[in-house]
Amino acid sequence: MFKALTIAGSDSGGGAGIQADLKTFAALKVYGASVITSVTAQNTLGVQGTFDLPPGFVGLQIDAVLKDIGADAVKTGMLANAGIIEMVATKVQEYGVKNLVIDPVMVAKSGDLLLAREARRVLQEKLFPLALIITPNLEEAGVLTGREIGSEEDMEAAARELHEQGVPYVLVKGGHLAGAATDILFDGREIRRFSAPRLDNRHTHGTGCTLSAAITAFLARGLTVPAAVAAAKEYIQAAISQARGVGQGCGPVHHLAPYYSWGD
Ligand code: PXL
DSSP: OOEEEEEEEEETTSSSHHHHHHHHHHHTTOEEEEEEEEEEEEETTEEEEEEEOOHHHHHHHHHHHHHHTOOSEEEEOOOBSHHHHHHHHHHHHHTTOOSEEEOOOOBOTTSOBSBOGGGHHHIIIIIGGGOSEEOOBHHHHHHHHTSOOOSHHHHHHHHHHHHHTTOSEEEEEOTTSSSSEEEEEEOSSOEEEEEEOOOOOOOOBTHHHHHHHHHHHHHHTTOOHHHHHHHHHHHHHHHHHTOOOOSSSSOBOOTTTTTOOTTO
16 A cells, blocks of 8 residues: 655635645555644635644654655655744654655645744755755745746756756746646756646646645656656646636545546
């Protein structure tokens, strides 16, 4: 059995965070365990509140999972603050986690902060050196490099710069640019482009979480990073195309799209 662990925040609306990750792991036939960093009161319209768990309790959850169940790959999502990041970095080193996927979550689609501003540097300095792959979107790549990212050339430059900071694989996601949805993967030698037609569907809540969870699941199954990214991109495309409105705002993608459509 293949196993994956997500260390992330809970989305009460069920579309992003821990809930998206566990659905994705299950859809891709990987056993999923979860460590919750923060509980958000959230729906498709926005985040009404967040309650961060004490770093010590995040550590206790990681111990519980990794001492007993183990994980072939681990992902991080919303880490909320510097104390939690430091705890996760300590535990990742303690357990020798190899396949670490970092989704550098900073802000929700609704604009609400999911990582304290002063913790951005801590994420970059303490956790990035332990990653196999990081998956910033345009805004996150902009914050991490201190530059505006408005084109594919900018994305490529950002991927190179973040790789130089010591991350083996950098995937900069271009979904927020106009035109086709092109993501750029850099491994220090080669730039790979993963392109998919833009879908006319506003229900994209949790897309970033879902993509990084799918990469984690495919890594747990033993795929190489480029193969995992390609397979994850195919999965998210189907999940977005099958998304139907839930709630009054931006609805979640359909994580079980490979198995059934809504309405079946
Ligand atoms: O997509 C980023 C994200 C991560 N984690 C949680 C979230 C969101 C976005 O809404 O709610 C818990």
